[in-house]
Amino acid sequence: MSKKKNIIISALLLLALLAVIMVLERTLPPTHIALTVLKKGCIYSLVAVSMNLLNGFTGLFSLGQAGFMLIGAYTYAVLTIPVEARASVYQYFHGGVIQFSVPFFVGLLAAGIMAAIFAWLIGLPVLRLKSDYLAIATLGFAEIIRAFFQWDVLGPVTNGSNMLRKYPSFTTVSFPFIVCGICIAIMVLVINSSYGRAFKAIRDDEIAAEAMGINLAKHKRMAFCISSFFAGVGGGLLAMYQSSIQSMTFKSAMTYEILLIVVIGGLGSVTGSCIASFLFIACSEWWLRFLDVETYIGDFKVPFLRAGFRKVVFSVIIMAIVLFARKGIMGNREFSVDGIIRFFKNFGKKKKEAK
Numbered sequence: 001m002s003k004k005k006n007i008i009i010s011a012l013l014l015l016a017l018l019a020v021i022m023v024l025e026r027t028l029p030p031t032h033i034a035l036t037v038l039k040k041g042c043i044y045s046l047v048a049v050s051m052n053l054l055n056g057f058t059g060l061f062s063l064g065q066a067g068f069m070l071i072g073a074y075t076y077a078v079l080t081i082p083v084e085a086r087a088s089v090y091q092y093f094h095g096g097v098i099q100f101s102v103p104f105f106v107g108l109l110a111a112g113i114m115a116a117i118f119a120w121l122i123g124l125p126v127l128r129l130k131s132d133y134l135a136i137a138t139l140g141f142a143e144i145i146r147a148f149f150q151w152d153v154l155g156p157v158t159n160g161s162n163m164l165r166k167y168p169s170f171t172t173v174s175f176p177f178i179v180c181g182i183c184i185a186i187m188v189l190v191i192n193s194s195y196g197r198a199f200k201a202i203r204d205d206e207i208a209a210e211a212m213g214i215n216l217a218k219h220k221r222m223a224f225c226i227s228s229f230f231a232g233v234g235g236g237l238l239a240m241y242q243s244s245i246q247s248m249t250f251k252s253a254m255t256y257e258i259l260l261i262v263v264i265g266g267l268g269s270v271t272g273s274c275i276a277s278f279l280f281i282a283c284s285e286w287w288l289r290f291l292d293v294e295t296y297i298g299d300f301k302v303p304f305l306r307a308g309f310r311k312v313v314f315s316v317i318i319m320a321i322v323l324f325a326r327k328g329i330m331g332n333r334e335f336s337v338d339g340i341i342r343f344f345k346n347f348g349k350k351k352k353e354a355k
Helices: 003-027 033-055 065-080 083-089 104-126 131-149 152-158 174-191 194-204 206-211 216-242 252-265 270-287 309-324 337-354
Strands: none
Touching: 003 033, 003 174, 033 065, 033 174, 033 216, 033 252, 033 270, 065 104, 065 131, 065 152, 065 216, 065 252, 104 131, 104 216, 131 152, 131 252, 174 194, 174 216, 174 270, 194 206, 194 216, 206 216, 252 270, 252 309, 270 309
């Protein structure tokens, strides 16, 4: 099958998936857990792909994703709070210093741009480091920026340690699905471009890439800024999803969750990051919730079932995936119509041979 036909069929499948989501929105109650999983799964898939672009495709081990999401979330919230609501939101800071608001789509774009600006500034010294040192430096940046945004000196802008609220949010699944789909599609185009090939060359062998004429500093900074831009957009979407935002939400545990999704899905696989995001959110928010509830069968109390046991089981599942599928669900492969056709053809042949 030609590449053009493959793209057309993939686009049609995505449209079909969007149609299914819209049907679910009309049939399920707005508070149904399945819709919650789909909303949060879309946001996490965008952030996971942005992290995979840096870690999986460029080979830069960064742990600053939560920090860039925080910047994006605050930028979106600060810029989109209606003027008439600022007095009540910034009640401890006399209404704040910003006395205007922008449309939500401008706020999302500004969220990504602000995160990319911070990434460019941070990247100047940090990207000289490698491996664990880069991870520690970016993790430190995320923690510093979280504490910085709680500082009361910045209260007229960030509202200090108080929550930001009353900004535009969304209630439908189709909105984050469309926004995240467009953003992921842009990242796929980057990965398949000449810049993406340069990123992969740096990942495979920096010395060989530099010998071939690739500017390491330029391409590393580019990958870092692109990844941070989409992490910032993801932070803005998360702010919309939660309807209120506070810097304490963006702890280092959030970065570890995103990294876990990338590893489970497969380093160097966009499809894997998307699949793993929905599986991770579904397990943590829905499928394993019953493990946190004390259960009785008559007078017999089922052992182990209590608050927190869900996390223990979830950790065991993750360990099993890491042990038995070390390259993740997809490895470095991607979804393709050709691949599915070949799978079913080979499956049919094996079935005939078995007979």
